[in-house]
Amino acid sequence: MSSLFSSHCRSDAPAGRRPFLGGLLAIALLRPAAAATETMQAAIRGFTGGVAPQPGGVTLDIPPLVENGNAVPLTVEAESPMTEADHIRAIGIFNERNPQPHVLTAVLGPWSGTARIGTRIRLATSQRLVAVAALNDGSFRFAEAQVVVTLAACVEG
Amino acid sequence: MARTLLRIPATAARGEVVEIRTLIQHPMETGYRPGADGTVQPRDIIRRFTCHYNNRLVFEAALHPAIAANPFLSFTITAAESGILVFTWEGDNGFAQTETRALEVV
Amino acid sequence: MRRFATLALALLALGAGPRSGFETMTPELQAMQRDDFANPGMLWVAEGEALFQRQGCTGCHTPAQMVGVAARYPVFDAGRDGPIDLAGRIAQCREQRQGAAPLPTESPEALALAAYVANQSRGLPLAPDPDPRLDPARRQGEALFRERRGQLNLSCAQCHDDNAGRRLAGSAIPEGHANGYPLYRLEWQGLGSLRRRLRSCMVGVRSEPFPPDAPEYLALEAYLAMRARGLVVETPAIRP
Numbered sequence: 001m002s003s004l005f006s007s008h009c010r011s012d013a014p015a016g017r018r019p020f021l022g023g024l025l026a027i028a029l030l031r032p033a034a035a036a037t038e039t040m041q042a043a044i045r046g047f048t049g050g051v052a053p054q055p056g057g058v059t060l061d062i063p064p065l066v067e068n069g070n071a072v073p074l075t076v077e078a079e080s081p082m083t084e085a086d087h088i089r090a091i092g093i094f095n096e097r098n099p100q101p102h103v104l105t106a107v108l109g110p111w112s113g114t115a116r117i118g119t120r121i122r123l124a125t126s127q128r129l130v131a132v133a134a135l136n137d138g139s140f141r142f143a144e145a146q147v148v149v150t151l152a153a154c155v156e157g
Numbered sequence: 158m159a160r161t162l163l164r165i166p167a168t169a170a171r172g173e174v175v176e177i178r179t180l181i182q183h184p185m186e187t188g189y190r191p192g193a194d195g196t197v198q199p200r201d202i203i204r205r206f207t208c209h210y211n212n213r214l215v216f217e218a219a220l221h222p223a224i225a226a227n228p229f230l231s232f233t234i235t236a237a238e239s240g241i242l243v244f245t246w247e248g249d250n251g252f253a254q255t256e257t258r259a260l261e262v263v
Numbered sequence: 264m265r266r267f268a269t270l271a272l273a274l275l276a277l278g279a280g281p282r283s284g285f286e287t288m289t290p291e292l293q294a295m296q297r298d299d300f301a302n303p304g305m306l307w308v309a310e311g312e313a314l315f316q317r318q319g320c321t322g323c324h325t326p327a328q329m330v331g332v333a334a335r336y337p338v339f340d341a342g343r344d345g346p347i348d349l350a351g352r353i354a355q356c357r358e359q360r361q362g363a364a365p366l367p368t369e370s371p372e373a374l375a376l377a378a379y380v381a382n383q384s385r386g387l388p389l390a391p392d393p394d395p396r397l398d399p400a401r402r403q404g405e406a407l408f409r410e411r412r413g414q415l416n417l418s419c420a421q422c423h424d425d426n427a428g429r430r431l432a433g434s435a436i437p438e439g440h441a442n443g444y445p446l447y448r449l450e451w452q453g454l455g456s457l458r459r460r461l462r463s464c465m466v467g468v469r470s471e472p473f474p475p476d477a478p479e480y481l482a483l484e485a486y487l488a489m490r491a492r493g494l495v496v497e498t499p500a501i502r503p
Contacts, residue, residue: 063291067434067503068449071225071303073291098223099189107217111210111235113174118231122187122223150433155450155467160310164300182306184452226452227303 036096036127043101044132044142047092053132053140060131060143069123069149078115078133078141082108088115090134097127123149159183161256163244168261169236177208177216178231181246181254187222203228203248210260211240220248236262281494284437284502287428292449296501304378304447304499307371307454311379314372319361326383331390333381334496337400337485338392346400346481350377350456368475374454378445381498388495389442391488400478404486407479413470434503440491441484443500454499457484 044053062074078088087110093103106117115133126149132142164178181203188200200222208216216232228246244256285293299305315321333349340347340355347355353376354365366373391397408419422431423439430436444457451459458480462472473479 063289065289067289067292070449070452071295073229073295073301075231095223099187100221100223102219102221103223104221105219106232107214108232109215111213111215111237112233113235114233116176116231116233117218118178118229120225120229122225155463160306162300162305162309178300180300180303180306182303182310227306229301229303 040094040096040101040128040130043094044092044130047090047094047105047132048134048140051138051140053142055142057141058131058133058143060129060145062129062145062147064146065148065150066123067150069125069151071120072123072147072149073118073120074129075116075118076131076133076143077117080115080133080135082110082113082115084110085136087112087136088133089136091115091117092132092134093119093121094130094132095121095123095127096129098122098124103129123147125149159246159252159254161244161254163256163258165242165258165260167259168263171236171238171262173236174233175236175260176231176233177242178229179206179244180227180229182227183246183248183252185220185222185224185226185228189222201249201252203246203252205245205247206230207245208232208234209243209245210234211238236260238262281440281491282427282438283440283442283494283497285443285497285500287435287437288501288503292501292503296497302447302499302501304445304454304501307375307378307445307447308382308499310371311375311377311382314376315379318357318363318376320356320376323360329380329383331384331387333384333498334387334390335392337397337481337488339394339396345478346397346485348481348484349380351481353377353380369456369459371454374445374456377456378454378499381445381496384496385498386495388493389488389491391485391492397485400482400485401489402486403479404482404484407483408486408490412465413468415468415470417468419464439487440494441487442491442494443497443502445498446500446502448502450503457487 057079059077062072066072076091076093078091080086080088088108090105090107092105094101095103103121104119108115126147128144128146130142130144132140134140159182162180166175169175183203184201186198186201190198192198202222203220206218206220207214215234218230220228239262240260242258242260246254285296295301337346337348350373357363357365411418419439422436426436427438428436441457445454447454461480461483465472
């Protein structure tokens with residue numbers, strides 16, 4: 001089985017027919033930069049109900065350089081006392097250049113103790129990620145990270 | 158039944174924040190990937206994960222195709238009282254799995 | 264004094280023998296491999312453990328008896344008058360001793376059982392079977408390793424001996440040691456065998472892979488085990 005966004009991976013493979021086809025597919029799947037940013041921003045607006053998130057108070061921990069975009073570990077942690085009066089109620093993770101801007105949305109509460117979640121994600125290519133934390137007072141905070149995906153030189157297929 | 162791995166402390170002090178880690182075997186087929194015959198393979202992903210602690214929903218996640226195959230999720234809960242943790246994964250093609258673990262609060 | 268210590272360390276590093284692909288991975292992937300609750304290969308190990316019980320392996324073997332087994336394979340099999348690898352032995356056990364149909368080669372169940380058995384040797388150094396009757400296979404394996412193949416006209420050795428440690432595109436070229444199979448390759452998004460990796464390398468240099476049950480695989484496996492001698496078993500390893 002080839003990698004998830006194999007079309008893109010192949011575009012970096014040695015010359016041949018498949019990489020060429022792969023390149024065409026990659027163009028079809030990957031959005032142009034400006035449109036990509038807008039698609040992600042729209043997804044974030046969907047999560048916040050149109051409220052503009054403020055920077056700070058959120059840590060998005062993801063390796064800046066990854067060897068394979070098929071499983072990239074990340075953790076998101078929002079600063080919060082996690083009390084009834086003051087807590088994070090949800091965390092959303094968004095990406096700029098996968099076929100879809102959504103990654104994960106998690107619902108938390110004061111019982112969570114911390115606002116820390118971890119998962120592993122797919123990255124079709126080097127891109128920007130945004131993590132948004134929803135506070136119980138209706139405000140939103142965010143952090144972003146840029147990840148460079150170095151693609152494998154030798155892939156199946 | 159998909160194989161799962163759950164890391165939950167067997168015991169916790171009252172009020173202690175414990176980290177739970179979950180892994181489940183699932184291809185998370187994105188719906189964007191061509192198969193060997195060139196046609197795009199239909200999407201087959203886990204869409205929703207929940208954790209209930211003594212029947213109360215304490216964590217819920219919506220998953221998208223950008224989540225890696227064999228999904229890993231970690232989160233925390235506050236150990237309030239001894240009880241049962243119920244984990245569910247639901248997804249495309251009727252995928253549904255439930256795992257149950259005891260948490261002893263001392 | 265410190266200079267001497269640094270020099271000694273450098274010399275140790277130079278003369279340290281084989282170097283696992285683990286060493287050239289990013290810290291994040293190393294952490295994923297080390298943590299049994301983060302390593303997705305452990306899902307297959309858990310499956311293999313259940314199969315080991317359910318399929319009656321425990322009628323003859325205790326899990327404790329499996330410790331060190333994977334570190335010795337491939338071994339010499341008198342019946343076949345040649346090497347047999349761990350997957351082959353598991354299939355043979357089912358067929359000859361249990362009278363059951365062998366699990367399809369590289370099926371999820373076969374991989375899970377092999378992963379479980381090999382995981383019992385995790386942390387032990389590879390100690391290939393010293394039987395001299397394996398020598399012809401090892402020699403054949405080494406010759407294959409050094410033979411240029413395919414449209415790219417590359418041998419295994421040209422990448423994994425001559426250029427190991429350098430980079431090909433964005434990727435580090437590992438020494439190509441088989442000390443973590445079956446392993447979880449992020450590219451595969453699942454667990455796979457050494458044979459799958461060998462086929463993938465052959466396709467990579469644009470050559471025709473050997474047919475599924477070709478003796479060349481066993482020869483290569485026997486040579487690779489000797490080549491990686493002393494490295495610890497990492498099953499289930501993670502690789503990018």
